[in-house]
Structure formats: structure tokens, C-alpha cells
Amino acid sequence: MNALIQNGPLITLEHVNVNLGRVPVLNDVSLTIDAGEFIVIMGPNGAGKTTLLRLLLGLVRPSSGSIQVLGDPPRRGNPAIGYAPQHRNIEADLPLRARDLVGFGLDGHRWGIGRPDPNRRARIDQALAEVDALDLAEAPVGQLSGGEQQRLLIAQALLTNPKLLLLDEPLANLDLAHQQEVVALIARICQAHCVTALLVSHDINPLLQVTDRVLFMAHGRSAIGAPGEVITSQTLTQLYGSPVEVIQALGRFFVVGAEL
Amino acid sequence: MFNLLQYPFIQNAFLAGSVVAVAAGLLGYFLVVRGLTFAGHALSNIGFAGAAGAVLAGVHPVYGLLAFTIGASLAISLLGKEIRQRDIAIGVVMTFSLGMGILFLSLYHGYAEQAYSILFGTILGISRVDVLASAVFSLALIAILAVLARPLLFSSFDPEVAEARGVPVRLIGSAFLILTALAISMAVQVVGVLLIFALLVGPAATAIRVTARPGRAIALAVGLGLSYTWLGILLAANSTWPVSFFISMLSFGVYLPVRLLSSQGRRRAQTVIEPTWHPKEDETALIELEEGKDKDLHA
Numbered sequence: 117m118n119a120l121i122q123n124g125p126l127i128t129l130e131h132v133n134v135n136l137g138r139v140p141v142l143n144d145v146s147l148t149i150d151a152g153e154f155i156v157i158m159g160p161n162g163a164g165k166t167t168l169l170r171l172l173l174g175l176v177r178p179s180s181g182s183i184q185v186l187g188d189p190p191r192r193g194n195p196a197i198g199y200a201p202q203h204r205n206i207e208a209d210l211p212l213r214a215r216d217l218v219g220f221g222l223d224g225h226r227w228g229i230g231r232p233d234p235n236r237r238a239r240i241d242q243a244l245a246e247v248d249a250l251d252l253a254e255a256p257v258g259q260l261s262g263g264e265q266q267r268l269l270i271a272q273a274l275l276t277n278p279k280l281l282l283l284d285e286p287l288a289n290l291d292l293a294h295q296q297e298v299v300a301l302i303a304r305i306c307q308a309h310c311v312t313a314l315l316v317s318h319d320i321n322p323l324l325q326v327t328d329r330v331l332f333m334a335h336g337r338s339a340i341g342a343p344g345e346v347i348t349s350q351t352l353t354q355l356y357g358s359p360v361e362v363i364q365a366l367g368r369f370f371v372v373g374a375e376l
Numbered sequence: 377m378f379n380l381l382q383y384p385f386i387q388n389a390f391l392a393g394s395v396v397a398v399a400a401g402l403l404g405y406f407l408v409v410r411g412l413t414f415a416g417h418a419l420s421n422i423g424f425a426g427a428a429g430a431v432l433a434g435v436h437p438v439y440g441l442l443a444f445t446i447g448a449s450l451a452i453s454l455l456g457k458e459i460r461q462r463d464i465a466i467g468v469v470m471t472f473s474l475g476m477g478i479l480f481l482s483l484y485h486g487y488a489e490q491a492y493s494i495l496f497g498t499i500l501g502i503s504r505v506d507v508l509a510s511a512v513f514s515l516a517l518i519a520i521l522a523v524l525a526r527p528l529l530f531s532s533f534d535p536e537v538a539e540a541r542g543v544p545v546r547l548i549g550s551a552f553l554i555l556t557a558l559a560i561s562m563a564v565q566v567v568g569v570l571l572i573f574a575l576l577v578g579p580a581a582t583a584i585r586v587t588a589r590p591g592r593a594i595a596l597a598v599g600l601g602l603s604y605t606w607l608g609i610l611l612a613a614n615s616t617w618p619v620s621f622f623i624s625m626l627s628f629g630v631y632l633p634v635r636l637l638s639s640q641g642r643r644r645a646q647t648v649i650e651p652t653w654h655p656k657e658d659e660t661a662l663i664e665l666e667e668g669k670d671k672d673l674h675a
Contacts, residue, residue, distance in 0.1 A: 193542020211584035224530030
């Protein structure tokens, strides 16, 4: 159905090593991700989750190994990749409307001041509607809640009609109800547009329903597979190099003895 | 009062003031939203040392201004993103150059008027040639800013995504600081290094309190800067008090009530709007949880 599926994987990493300064962050990572997959990236702070996203965006170069994203080596400014970085607390006074923030995704990178364009407005409205945020369009960004801001960042990332969506901790600082809301939204969008998603999260539980595979990264090692295969006492103990206990109960995973 | 406009020095003051106000308002907006107001302040004080040095060396102060402010803006752009560390470093360099400035002035055995004019501006003593130079400068600056506009705005508010989208964030940041250095060197003639905030930061700081729309905020900043300058010149021409006093007074006098009113308005807006902006799922989820608890207890 999708040409990309016939052409093989969407993302391929072969023996990739990344050093930031002299510190090795990714150590011999090999993996393939197919079009339409929903991948959750987990692991402790400093395990290289954000670095992996920046690698796919072409913002970080590997010291060795090869990477293919959408059939090409990564390059900066690829419109086929939508990116929402880790969410910072936006100041309440930030003089920017939701509409302006989302609009950056469309033409923020172009030179010049831009001409007034009714088509532009319609596309921004459409992206806002897609994340149920049309009613927030004129609101100053800083006065919206964390969940609302997160939805705007997703709308911004969607404006180039990407094939790949990279979301860095979209669930951080959200309460449970808002987490579920954002997860349902991302899943709906990915399905509707055949978008492949890589999503960094500290918690797999709110994402279990929609996750195809988990990429777990820790201490330079990584493992990828279905949640039930990867989030096990055995695999995590191997990755962390110290005893980790995984308890499955109430359809949820609880990890004991490791920082996530 | 409008008979004043017959005098060439008043005409020159109006022209130079307008040119500077427009450039300062445009740049000031970006300075404010990028969190670089302290850097802007420091650049003008560093420019003071340059101007004083130029006077000592016997050349036009603007050369010293340009050399020192551009050098400093390059240094600041190398300092990185961490605002706190950056501002400490800027502060240290700023006081050092103020020290140099005072040394240059004490070594210079000319009139104290030179120092005075660098510090507080000499808008009523500007020549037609200076006006033309300012206009050319200002036009070039506005043209460059227009080319940078969208990526500059993008990288001011959202540097990480801008970088991922292929915007040369660091390069644009450096280019912007150099433009600021140019604008400051130009604006010093009008308001002097000490009062440059009145035209550079005051209007933009007020504008972003009034509107969250970037286009409108920029237009408003320019409009405010122009009106402060025009009013300031008119008021000064009818009194013995200096122009830069009136400009800085107007800048402050408008900012203060706007700031007070807008923060009040915002607090009120937040308390009123918050309940409706949170989705209802929140409440129902909570209620369900609590009901669940009760049931457990009863069981």
C-alpha cells in the first residue's frame, strides 16, 4: 500500500557510534525501523535518546557506522521529518500566539518577511484542527497548559506533512489525563497520515496500547523489540549491568532497581 | 511650536531621530524576545570606551564605537547559549571597558563636552551629513533585517526546531548581534550610550506587553520609538532640558503603566480562563478515581 514499505525499512542504522566530545554516547547501534511503526525510545538520562533523534535529524554526525533515513543519509532541514524537541517551560509572558508558533513549522526557515497568504492561514488552521487546538489559535503560548503547548508543538511538526515524526518526551510534565489525551492524538495522526513515530518517554505504560516496539537504551547498550520482550528483568539487567526487576501487573510494567 | 521646524538643526534632529528610532525599534523587538537586553546595554557601554578611545586618538567617535561594539558582539555570540553564564561574562567585560573609557577620557585633555555628548547624545547638534550617513546605515540595516526576518524570529523563539529545519541558528545569532552593534553606534548620537535603552528596549518591551502578535509588536515598537523621539525633540526645543531626558522619560512613562496594567490583566485572564481551558476529562477522571477508592473501601 505504501511505496516505502516495498522499498524496505524507513530507518537503518548499521554499527553506529556517536561521541559527544570524548564521551561515547551511542555504541555500535544497529537497527531497522519500518514505515508505519510506532517506536518508543526508553532509557535513563544520558543514555543517548535525544542524541539518536538528533542523529536522524542530521544535527549530530556519527563517528563511525552508516545511517539511512527515508532512503538517504540524514540531512538538516529535511521536510519529511517532523521534530518536537523536549518541552521547556515556556514563560507565561512569551509574546507569541499559538498560531505564530505553529506557523514556524511552515515557513519559519525561509528568508525574508513573507507575503500575506490566505493559503498559509488555512494550512495553519488545518494543523491546529488536527490537534484539537483551533480554539487556542489566538491565545498567547505561554498562557496555555503543558498539554496544550505539547499539542501545538505536534501541530508545528506536522505542517510539512512529514513521513517521520520525532517526539522528545512529549509526555513529560503532563498529568495522567493529559498524557492519555496526547498519546491518543499522536496515535490518531500517525495512523491517519501513515506517519512513522519515534517517541522518547520515561514511562511505557501510557503508550502500551499504541506501541509497536520499544528501543531501550542504557549505558551505551540497546535492545529493540515488542514491549513484553524488551522490558524484562533479564534484558534490563543486561543493559544496565546491574540487577533490575520488572514486574508486570494490572496490564502495566513496573521497573524496580533502575533509574528510567 | 511648529515654527521650530524651520530651523535646520531641528529638522536634522527630527530626521536623524526618526531614522534611529525605526532601526532601534525593529532591532529592539528581537533583542527583547531573544533575552539579549543586557547584552544590548553592555554593547552600548562598551561602545562608550570605543568612542572615548577614538576621541583620544583624534578621530570621529563613531569609528571607535563601531570597532568596539562589533568586536564585543562577536565575542558575545561566541559565549554560547547559557544566559546566566553569558550575562556574567558580559558584565565583567562591560565594567572593564567602562574602566577603559574613563581612562581614555582622563587622558584626553580636551573639552568635557565630548564625553558628555557620548554619554547623553547630541541630537540637536547633528549635521546634514550625519543625517544622511544615519539614513544610509539605517536603510542597510533594515534591509538585512528584512532578509533575516523569518529565520531570526523562528530561532529566537524555538532555536532547536529551527536548527533541525536547517536554519543556521548560530550564524543568524551572530549576524543579529552585529546589526545591533551597528544600530547602537548610530543611536548613540541621538540618545547617548547611557540612555540607549530608551529607544532600543523601551518601545519593544512596551509593545510585547500590548500584543502577542510579532508583526504588530514590531510595528508598535517602531511607532512608539518614533513618537518618543518626535515628542522628546519638541518638548526639549521648548525648554532648557535635554532631549535625551524627555525621550527616556517618555519611554519609561509609557512602559510603566502598560506593564502594570498588562500583568494585572494577564493574572485576571488566567484565573478566569483556566477552568474552561482544561478539558473535562480531567474532572471525570478524578471523579472516577475517587469513586473507585470509595468502592474499594466499601468492599
